[in-house]
Amino acid sequence: MFTLVHLDNPPPESLKSQVLQMVVDYFSDISPVSLTPSNPLFQLYQYVIGYEVHLYLQAMDAAQETRARLILALDDADPSQVLGFALYLPAKDDPQACTLVYTAVQASHRRHGIARAMLQHMSARHPHAELACAAGKVPMFEAMGFQVLAARGPQVLMNAWNHASDGLVAVQDLAPIFQSKEVRQIHAYLVQQHGKKAMGDAEKKRDRLLDQMAGQAKALVENRLGARRLH
Numbered sequence: 001m002f003t004l005v006h007l008d009n010p011p012p013e014s015l016k017s018q019v020l021q022m023v024v025d026y027f028s029d030i031s032p033v034s035l036t037p038s039n040p041l042f043q044l045y046q047y048v049i050g051y052e053v054h055l056y057l058q059a060m061d062a063a064q065e066t067r068a069r070l071i072l073a074l075d076d077a078d079p080s081q082v083l084g085f086a087l088y089l090p091a092k093d094d095p096q097a098c099t100l101v102y103t104a105v106q107a108s109h110r111r112h113g114i115a116r117a118m119l120q121h122m123s124a125r126h127p128h129a130e131l132a133c134a135a136g137k138v139p140m141f142e143a144m145g146f147q148v149l150a151a152r153g154p155q156v157l158m159n160a161w162n163h164a165s166d167g168l169v170a171v172q173d174l175a176p177i178f179q180s181k182e183v184r185q186i187h188a189y190l191v192q193q194h195g196k197k198a199m200g201d202a203e204k205k206r207d208r209l210l211d212q213m214a215g216q217a218k219a220l221v222e223n224r225l226g227a228r229r230l231h
Contacts, residue, residue, distance in 0.1 A: 001076040002083050002114055004121050008069060010060045015072060018082040023053045026104045032155055033206065034134060034213070040194045040202040044186050051182075052172050053102060056087060067170070068101065071118045083109045086118040090126060091167025098126035099169045116144050129160045135216040138224075148224040154213035156220060 010016065027046045028034045035042045056068040073084035084105035091097035100122065105114045123129045123145075132155040133141060138148060146158040157164070177183060191199050 002073040002109075002112075002117075003076055003079065004117060005072045005074055006069065006121065006125075007072065008060065008067075010057050011070060011072065014080060015082055016057055019057070019070070019072075019085045019087075020050055020053060022082070022085065022104045022106065023102065024050050026107075030102050030104055032132070032134075032153070033210065035206060035209070039205055040190050040198055041206055044183065044190060047186055048174065048177050048183065049102075051177055052174060053087065055172055055177075056101065069098075069122075071121055073105070073114045073118060082106075084114040084118060086115075086122055088122050088126075088129075089169040089171065091128075091165050091169050094128065094165045094167025096126055097128040097130065097165035097167040098122065099171075100129065100131035101171075115140075119144050123160055127160060128165050130158070130164060132157050134213060135220040138220060148221055151214070151217040151221040154210045154217060156217045 011019065023030065024046050027042075027049055028036055031045060031049050033045055035045055057070065060067050060070065067089075069088055069090065071086040071088075072082055075081040075083050084103070086103040087101045089099045089101060091099065100119070103115060103118060119129070129146075131141065131146065132152055134154065135156055138156050138158065141158050142148075146160055147162060148156055149159050149162075149164060150157045159165075187199075194202075
């Protein structure tokens with residue numbers, strides 16, 4: 001069993017480190033750029049998503065209304081253990097709306113209703129909830145009450161309602177992270193380790209993957225919206 005905890009402020013370091021570890025461990029599941037470990041760019045994107053979530057968690061102590069919120073599923077037998085998390089952003093100018101940024105559940109505790117419970121908890125506070133996911137994840141979120149709205153690059157935009165909110169969310173700008181000294185150092189290390197040609201091939205492979213995911217997202221949206229029009 002598990003207990004849900006809703007945080008408006010940064011979590012204690014012990015819980016934060018577990019969340020960040022889950023982000024790294026389940027990178028391929030939750031990232032919009034779902035690379036596999038076989039791609040040399042995997043480590044670089046792992047670092048970026050980990051640092052992105054770190055910045056969201058760090059900014060939770062800010063005074064602004066649009067700062068991130070965190071839902072944790074803690075193990076009843078050992079409340080120091082995080083079984084799952086959902087990180088979301090409330091919308092500005094629309095208190096009913098929010099956007100799910102990332103969610104994950106420990107592999108050992110999946111199919112026990114943890115993800116559904118966290119999203120229901122989020123939607124109870126902000127019923128006009130939105131998220132974006134890969135096409136393969138759509139049926140899972142449909143089962144939780146979300147519906148397909150549109151394709152957005154490699155992802156499918158979904159919402160608890162049948163339209164998007166006009167409220168704005170304070171999404172983390174990734175450009176400074178990609179331009180940071182740390183990312184440049186990681187990239188230089190990967191070039192040294194794999195060679196320029198292999199890194200160039202990795203970038204092409206990444207781009208092909210994103211194109212493939214975008215095609216899948218577009219096809220799924222057309223299928224869902226077409227079926228909805230028939231009804």
